[in-house]
Ligand SMILES: Nc1ncnc2c1ncn2[C@@H]1O[C@H](COP(=O)(O)OP(=O)(O)O)[C@@H](O)[C@H]1O
């Protein structure tokens with residue numbers, strides 16, 4: 493797949509009751525892009541991912557995927573629907589809304605089954621996915637009985653088992669312990685090395701810095717604030733602070749204080765009030 497695969501042109505989405513979910517967003521996403529979708533709560537990240545996944549249709553503007561204008565009618569076409577579903581996979585922010593099978597193994601097998609793969613290939617995909625995500629011991633469990641983090645791993649696995657060209661991940665590190673979040677970073681990096689396209693919504697700037705090359709930032713007004721390479725966006729601390737993406741950390745504040753103290757000894761001016769508003773990117 494070459495060139496632009498998702499093209500949003502002045503896309504808006506309005507929920508019932510006239511609540512705006514996204515306003516006038518124009519962005520092209522190219523094959524192989526790794527995009528972090530950043531923004532405060534309620535800025536439209538989930539809405540945008542659902543549009544990219546063909547679950548919602550823009551209420552204004554146009555969304556093109558794989559060169560085709562996406563509409564309910566277009567996705568009702570069986571062969572296009574299959575092409576779209578083979579190429580695009582979304583993990584929901586709300587995992588309970590995603591998991592519905594009686595066992596974890598069935599959950600992982602669902603997508604491959606829908607693709608019409610044979611039983612042996614389905615089994616191989618389920619086992620490989622379980623192995624990579626470290627959930628082999630959960631295969632016979634009922635998804636609803638799992639912890640939040642375990643459910644998250646199963647939800648990510650259900651997309652991984654489809655092996656789509658485009659991964660849409662909605663806050664995938666929510667509920668994950670730090671070690672599992674690190675394994676997810678490794679998994680995403682390996683997906684990128686395989687040429688997959690990635691759009692990942694997250695509140696975690698450090699995670700975004702590891703997995704993405706471009707940052708797409710939505711503002712509280714649900715409009716596009718900036719879409720640029722991560723270095724450019726990360727350097728704009730005023731914007732990130734204004735958008736509310738920088739968390740003041742006592743550990744970083746302490747580091748900064750000692751750095752400023754030694755700078756003062758060397759005769760430089762330095763003052764730290766609430767700690768630095770500095771994202772740590774790798
Ligand atoms: N089902 C819904 N009905 C009405 N409004 C909604 C619904 N889902 C989301 N919204 C509203 O749309 C806006 C964007 O929400 P969302 O896309 O979930 O943001 P984010 O994922 O960035 O937190 C918010 O103002 C939210 O309240």
Ligand SMILES: [Mg+2]
Nearest residue numbers: 537538539585
């Ligand atoms: Mg969301």
